[in-house]
Structures are given as structure tokens and as C-alpha cells.
Amino acid sequence: MELESCLRNQHVFNRIAEVLREKGIHRTGDQCREKIKKMKLEYRRIKDNSKAPRGGRTWKFYEVMDRVLNSRPALPYGPLSGSVMAQQVLQGGMVDGYHQFASSALPFGHSQHPELMEIKCEEVNSDEHCLTPEPPASMSYQQGSPGEHEMERAFLERAQNDSPISRVEMPIETSVSPSGFSEPNMANSSRIQNVVPRPGFSALHRLRKKRKGQRVKDPLDDLLLKTLTSQRAMEERFLQMEERRFQRDLDVEERRMQLEQRRFELEREHEFRMFSVFAQMLSILKQSHNGSSSSLAMPRGLDFNQALSEIAGMAGGGGDLHEARAVQPGRPLAERRIDMHGFCNASEFQRSPYLSARGNIANIFRGSTEEGYKAYHADKYDEDKNPNGIINFGTSENKLCFDLMSKRLTQTDMNLMEPPLLQYPDWKGHMFLREEVARFLTYYCKAPAPLKAENVIVLNGCGSLFSALATVLCDPGEAVLIATPFYGGITQGVFLYGNVKLVYAYLDSKITGTSTRPFQLTVDKLEKALQDARAEGVTVRALILLNPQNPLGDIYSLSELQDYLEFAKRHELHVIVDEIYMLSVFDESATFHSVLGMDRLPDPQRTHVMWGISKDFAVSGIRFGTLYTENQDVANAVASLCYFHGVCGPVQHKVAQLLRDRDWINQVYLRANHARLKAAHTYVTDELKTLGVPFLNRNAGFFVWIDFRKYLRTGTFEEEMLLWRRFLDNKVLLSCGKAFECSEPGWFRIIFADKTHRLQLGMQRIRKVLEEREQEILAEAKEQSCQSDQDGKADSTDEVIFVSRHQEPTCAGSSNLGDLIGLLQQQMRSSDWLQKNTAEQFAQEKPEIYDVFSKLVGKQ
Numbered sequence: 001m002e003l004e005s006c007l008r009n010q011h012v013f014n015r016i017a018e019v020l021r022e023k024g025i026h027r028t029g030d031q032c033r034e035k036i037k038k039m040k041l042e043y044r045r046i047k048d049n050s051k052a053p054r055g056g057r058t059w060k061f062y063e064v065m066d067r068v069l070n071s072r073p074a075l076p077y078g079p080l081s082g083s084v085m086a087q088q089v090l091q092g093g094m095v096d097g098y099h100q101f102a103s104s105a106l107p108f109g110h111s112q113h114p115e116l117m118e119i120k121c122e123e124v125n126s127d128e129h130c131l132t133p134e135p136p137a138s139m140s141y142q143q144g145s146p147g148e149h150e151m152e153r154a155f156l157e158r159a160q161n162d163s164p165i166s167r168v169e170m171p172i173e174t175s176v177s178p179s180g181f182s183e184p185n186m187a188n189s190s191r192i193q194n195v196v197p198r199p200g201f202s203a204l205h206r207l208r209k210k211r212k213g214q215r216v217k218d219p220l221d222d223l224l225l226k227t228l229t230s231q232r233a234m235e236e237r238f239l240q241m242e243e244r245r246f247q248r249d250l251d252v253e254e255r256r257m258q259l260e261q262r263r264f265e266l267e268r269e270h271e272f273r274m275f276s277v278f279a280q281m282l283s284i285l286k287q288s289h290n291g292s293s294s295s296l297a298m299p300r301g302l303d304f305n306q307a308l309s310e311i312a313g314m315a316g317g318g319g320d321l322h323e324a325r326a327v328q329p330g331r332p333l334a335e336r337r338i339d340m341h342g343f344c345n346a347s348e349f350q351r352s353p354y355l356s357a358r359g360n361i362a363n364i365f366r367g368s369t370e371e372g373y374k375a376y377h378a379d380k381y382d383e384d385k386n387p388n389g390i391i392n393f394g395t396s397e398n399k400l401c402f403d404l405m406s407k408r409l410t411q412t413d414m415n416l417m418e419p420p421l422l423q424y425p426d427w428k429g430h431m432f433l434r435e436e437v438a439r440f441l442t443y444y445c446k447a448p449a450p451l452k453a454e455n456v457i458v459l460n461g462c463g464s465l466f467s468a469l470a471t472v473l474c475d476p477g478e479a480v481l482i483a484t485p486f487y488g489g490i491t492q493g494v495f496l497y498g499n500v501k502l503v504y505a506y507l508d509s510k511i512t513g514t515s516t517r518p519f520q521l522t523v524d525k526l527e528k529a530l531q532d533a534r535a536e537g538v539t540v541r542a543l544i545l546l547n548p549q550n551p552l553g554d555i556y557s558l559s560e561l562q563d564y565l566e567f568a569k570r571h572e573l574h575v576i577v578d579e580i581y582m583l584s585v586f587d588e589s590a591t592f593h594s595v596l597g598m599d600r601l602p603d604p605q606r607t608h609v610m611w612g613i614s615k616d617f618a619v620s621g622i623r624f625g626t627l628y629t630e631n632q633d634v635a636n637a638v639a640s641l642c643y644f645h646g647v648c649g650p651v652q653h654k655v656a657q658l659l660r661d662r663d664w665i666n667q668v669y670l671r672a673n674h675a676r677l678k679a680a681h682t683y684v685t686d687e688l689k690t691l692g693v694p695f696l697n698r699n700a701g702f703f704v705w706i707d708f709r710k711y712l713r714t715g716t717f718e719e720e721m722l723l724w725r726r727f728l729d730n731k732v733l734l735s736c737g738k739a740f741e742c743s744e745p746g747w748f749r750i751i752f753a754d755k756t757h758r759l760q761l762g763m764q765r766i767r768k769v770l771e772e773r774e775q776e777i778l779a780e781a782k783e784q785s786c787q788s789d790q791d792g793k794a795d796s797t798d799e800v801i802f803v804s805r806h807q808e809p810t811c812a813g814s815s816n817l818g819d820l821i822g823l824l825q826q827q828m829r830s831s832d833w834l835q836k837n838t839a840e841q842f843a844q845e846k847p848e849i850y851d852v853f854s855k856l857v858g859k860q
Helices: 007-022 029-049 060-071 093-098 146-160 184-188 203-213 219-289 304-318 321-326 339-343 357-364 370-378 402-409 431-444 462-473 489-498 523-535 558-570 632-645 649-660 662-691 717-729 756-791 796-812 817-829 839-845 847-859
Strands: 116-119 139-142 456-459 479-484 501-506 540-546 574-578 607-612 625-629 703-707 747-751
Touching: 007 029, 219 756, 370 717, 402 649, 402 662, 431 456, 431 625, 431 649, 456 462, 456 632, 462 489, 462 540, 462 574, 462 607, 462 625, 462 632, 479 523, 489 501, 501 523, 523 540, 523 558, 540 558, 558 574, 625 632, 662 703, 662 756, 717 756, 839 847
Parallel strands: 479 501, 479 540, 540 574, 574 607
Antiparallel strands: 116 139, 456 625, 607 625, 703 747
């Protein structure tokens, strides 16, 4: 017989726990019940398999069990306390047949009052691996036999010697009892450690596992589980939707703020355009009232005091300097007399009491690239010391041949120190150097006849030559004609010393008329610029040609050079030809033609050629330039200024030695230099092609002229400057088109004559800026498109930008009053600004200012 583990037998196990506590062993009734189960299973395993206990041990508990079961008397079963007593006699042989062990019927004697306990039992047939029908619901069993007392002592000894592992309690699931019957009551009792199944377990235990696996799952459980899972998923989805809605609301609010800010900026730009048109109209009316015309001649010289006052007025808020420069291409020359102020930082201007008007202008004079150049020198890129510094793609220097030049300039023939080199030389230069320059130019310019040394003048760079020539060829207030875009340093050299202006022949990217390539210089464009200047009373004395052209990289053909020189001869203009990049034509498909190589010059007395070593020989730090002119009057006048621009004797010796070594130049330097320039140019242009950026593909110089117009939000020079600063913020310095007086915003010059690792890093930074800029423009365009769809009409201020971008340069540039009136009407039709900004509204918003204005009008 075997006790069934149920609540009706729980008082037996509780009693066992009380006896254990009396002996100092603390156990609960549930722990005792489970412990007896384990001991029972171990006993059955030993009996079923005829094996000894684990480790070869023999426990007194098992010996007592054998004796008790073999000598146990028959138990009478009958009704007692409401229970049913089964009339059945249990013989000792039944132990062998059934291998029973009453886990909850262990005898515990009591000395005075034996107690009767209700015990629910079940029969087990272990041989057939099945269960007999359930016996009567309860039975009465009286404790106190001597064998049972002996079993009690054995059990207590086993409990005392038990290992700590058996005391570990672990949560278990409600399962079938070892007897094969379910135990719903165990869900409310303490859970203990499950016995891990091991080989040799009794057939009863295997049957229990089998029946446990065969239990049928309740479909309601699956339904409940699916319902809870769906509910959780719906809650998570709801939270995600709420987060997205919140983020969408934030994005909408941010876009609304951006649109408001954009509208405000566009309204301010529109106001400025209208005021600009008003100002031009008033200027024309005032000139007409004074009996003068729009072609009134300019003063003979620039009044520095007037210019300084105008700059001070700009600094005081009288106008925005950049906006004034943005409309410059279309303005009359008479209104561009302070264009050089665009090279000054008027917002930071403070007149110094220690300087004259000329000195104050020179003090604040600054090229448009000066800001970036200063930033670069303060944070130069260095691969080891400053890898996050600025990479300079803006200064036209050849950084590819330092190894060749340093080796050549440190050879022994360069180190000579004689008394003539340490004394004052002829201001034109030492004769040995002038002779070498004449032979050098004769050879590389392919002159039809040997050039003469007496026509050579040496100065400390071509910048000094521009200053000297402008001073000796032009009077103050006169001008020199030049095609744009051009190297901006010429403006600084011509204006600061000689007070000479520049008249621009604007070139553009469109191929029209006789043009066959973008930014092509034609005689027609020169004629138009010259006639416009003369119509305004400006005297033009000279024409400047850059060949190869900086920043375009164009190389003029012989026929083009002939046409330009013939044009200059017709108008009695001096021609200053700058050929400083003549040996930097790195592709064999391109051929350079020097003016000195022409068979016949149209006007030799007015033709002057410049060259220097800073570009072609990659030594921009050595200031050396040379002028070749057949006009001795010009040569002597320039030579008198060489006192201020002379070249020291030791440098003259080194340059002479360098120009004399023609074998090294042809066989070593030029070959390597051209190969390196071509490789660097190919890398940069391939990167630009990958980015989809248009550019002029030329084969001379150190630069590429790039079209970044699609990365501008609006076609203005303000946007161009913002993009330029964006590049500078990302640690790469470029030159913007306005620095070269380009008439079209959005063009940039990049210098490629640099080492490979700097080119790669610089192009990566450029790519990053362009990709970010493109995404921003696309996002703004999408927002504007959505806004337009919502409103049902385009934003009026956007229309103003469109009109001004395409029509303002041509209309604003005209001095005709009717054209200005038409432009003003067009601006008024494209915007409701005048309707929004009425006099009545202004009087309500700012009554004090309106009262002052009314009084001034009343006085008039």
C-alpha cells in the first residue's frame, strides 16, 4: 500500500516535521513529504534493479524498511470517523508483489495516547506498470508498533546526515504525484527541488512522465495567451504611433518657424531691391535736374575722403556692403567708383586719427580671400601635428615639386657670396641675371630673334610689376581694361599705389554670338566694355591679358592674341601680358603661344610681357618677377620704382644659376612637374565627375574653375559667400567667384597642385559639404512645394527672388529711367509688399518716426 500525497494525509507529514523540530532539524510538512518521496523512489530503484545504494553505502533506513514490510501484520480496515474501512488483509508477500512503501504512514509512537490518523491510500502494481482501481477514500491506521519506531529512528538519522543540496528549495510546477494521481493541492503548498530523472528510475516514474506529456492542453489557455499577446502588441503600436505623431508635430512647427524666417528674409531682400531701384531713379532725376547726363565724366582722381566717408556710412548701417556688390555687374561705371570698398570690412571700420584718408583705406583694405587666408595660417593642416586643420585649396601654389627644387637650390653652385651681391645693384637688376632672363625667355617663348638684356627689368614679384606699370602708364582716376573673372590680386596692386580703377569686360558661361566656349574673351566684349567706359568719361589707358588665364585656365591661340593686340593698337592702349603660368601647361594636347614668340607685334612700344618663377618653378616664397618691354621710357620709369621693389643680390645669383641649368630644367624638372600636375588634375576632375559637378576642363595652371551654382538657394553672391564659409567651416579653403569679379554667382576655383593625401582628404570634405547642401535644398524645395499646394498659390516673395535673379542684372544696369520704372513696376506686381506696408500702418506701428517724417515733408 502507498500513501497518496494529498491534503487528507498532510497531518501525518506535519507530525513528522514537529518531531524533527524537537530534534533541532527544521523542516515543514511539505518538505518532509517530498523527502520521503525521494527516499521511496531510491528504495524502489534499488529493489527493482537489485543494486546497492549510490557510492556503495548501505543505509539503516533501507534495512528497517525491509524488516517492517516483511513482518508487518494485517491491517483491518473499517468505518472510522466517517471513513470507509476496507476488509482486506495485507500479507508480507504483498511487499514482493507490489513493492509498496507508505510514504505518509511512517510510524511515530507516542508514549501516552496513540492517535488514530486518517490516511488515504492507493494500490500500485509496479510489475505491470499500471495502477489498480483506487481503494476506499480513507483508512484508519494506528501507530506505535516496535518496527515502526525503529523506522522512525532510521529516518531521523538519514535526515541528520542528509547533504545540504537536498535542502535547497526550488519552485516547481504542479504535476502528477509519484503515485500517478494529480495533486491540485500542491499549488497552495511550498515548492521544493525536483529530482532530476536518472537512468534506473522505476517504471512508475516513467509512467508519470508519459502521462504528463499526454495531458491535453486546454484551448482556452491558448486563446487567453493569444489575447494577451495581441493586447501587448496593440499597446506597443499605439505608443509608437503617439511618438511619431508627437515628432511630426514638432517637425511641422519647426518647418513653420523656418518658413516664417525665410519669408522675413525675403521681404527684407525685396525691400532692399525696391529701395535700390528708387535710389537709382532719384540719382538719374537729380542729374537731369542739374543739367547733367548719365554719361557724366568721372573725376580725374578718386577722392579718398569721399570714399572714406562712404565706407563709414556703410559701417553705420547705411547699406549692406555685400548687397551693394551683388548688383555691381549691371551698375554704371560712374556708380561703381567705390567698388574697391568691397574689399574692405566696413562693419568693422574705425577711422584712425593717425592716418590720412589714403592711409585709412590702405589700413582696412582687404582682398575678398583675405579672411580665409588668415584663418588658414591660424589653423594649417598638418598630417601629424594638426590633422583637423584647414586644407588650402584657395592659394595658387605648386606644392608638388618641393623635393626637386630644394635639392637643386642647395647645390654648391648656388652658394656664392661676392661683394657685388652685397652692394646696391643696377635698379633694373644685375646684368648677369638680366642676360640669363633674356636667353631663357628667348628659348622658352620661342622668340623669332634673341631678346635683349637691356629690355629686361627685375622686380620682387609680378604684383610689384602691376603696381609699377599702373603707376607709370595711368594717371589717378584713369582705368585699365581687364576681362573677368581674373586674379583678384591685380585690383589690390593697381588701386592701392596708383589710384587706378579697373574697367571690366564681363565674361559669362553662356556660349553666344561668336563665342565657342564658356567665358571666352572676344574682341566684341572688349569693344563694348571700352565704349561704355568712354561714354561715362573714363579714360582707359591699358589692357591686361592673362595667358594662361587665371582662374579659367584658358590658353589663347595665336589668332586670338593677334586680335587682342590689334584691338589695343586701334585704341592706342598699352597691353600688359601676364605669362606667369607659361611653363605650367601640363598636357601635350595644349600648346602655349607667347606674345614674345609672335613674328610681328602690332604695337611693340605698347606691348609689355611679365613672367616670374613663383608658379612655374614652385617657389612662391622667392619673390622674383621680370618685365620685358622694348619701350625704354616705360623701362626707365619702372626701374625708378625698383628702388622700392628690388631683389637682393644673393637671390639674383640663385635665380640666374637656376635659369642657366637648361638640361636640368628640361630633363628633370619640367618632365616631373608636368606629370605630377596632370595626375593631380585627373584625380580632382574625376572626383568632380563622380559628384556630377560641372567644371571647365583645361590643361594649364594649378586650378579648376568649378560650377557650384546648383548648390545655391538663390543666385546671389550672398549665397555664394555662405557656401564659401560652409567650406571653410568644414576645414577646406576655396576661392569664390566674387574674389575674381565673376558676374555669375556660384563659381569657385580649386587648386589641385597638392600632395595626394591632402587632395583626397580635401575632396572628402568638399563632398560632405555638397551632399549636406543638396539635401537641405531638396528639403526646402519639398517644403515650399507642400506649402504652395496648401495655399493654392506660390509665395510672392519667392517670385520676387525669381524675377530679380533673372532680370535685375540687366535692367538695373541700365541708366535709362524708363527701364528702372519698368523694373519697379515688375517688382510691385510680383509682391504685395506695398499693400502690406502702407503709410497708415507705419504711422500706427511707429508714430514717433512718422511724425518726424511728416515734419520733414512739410518743410519741403
